[in-house]
Amino acid sequence: MRKKLLVGNWKMNGLSSSLGEIKAMADAAERLTCGLVVVPPFTLIERASVVCCSSKLSVGGQDCHPQRSGAFTGDTSAEMLLDAGARYVILGHSERRSDHRETDNLVSTKAAAATQSGLVAIICVGETQEERDAGRTIEIVERQLAASVPAVATAANTVIAYEPVWAIGTGRVPTVAQIGEVHLAMYEALKQRFGGSGGSISLLYGGSVKPDNAASIFAVDYVDGALVGGASLKASDFVAIAEVLSAH
């Protein structure tokens, strides 16, 4: 069975003064039935993990290096994230793919390293506006899935997030039919490649999810939760979305 999960990606936002938001999320997590993950910047992972330690809120990282250690200035390994208290890591976010030229192959290598270290890899895929306009959405998402998800992926160590690039941080959201078409295609592709375990991999939607559009998105078949950016910075908004998912 696919697990319901809500993940909040803080991107390059958050200082010590933001830990109170994480504490409020941790308190709320106790009464929620969906899984809840907050992904702060690297600098807050360890302190966020302390705040969350006896709660149902998990902490994640926003990227990791494919190697365990070595001469890679500025990078962080999966093992280091785990050591700091993280249990999840977002990989292949469109901002990493565009700003840091990350390829499907690199994302797959990172995901394999993350899962080998004991982290759950949240692998992001999604088309640009030009690709959607050209009618290539399903082709692009299937190609990214095939090449970014490593052979070691299972329902226990991998989550997929469908994030249309044009919907991230823009307030523009695909129609429920458009989301449903992509999620069904992802479900079928993963089931075909990995069998029963592939069909149990949680499929998140991401792109301008807010408390007021969450119910219609979570009603779509094969949508098991969301990857949320802007609306995850305030506990009140993030918890409101989690309540919608828990009630679904």
Ligand code: PEP
């Ligand atoms: C994201 O950063 O992955 C994201 C979906 O952002 P937003 O919710 O702000 O569109």
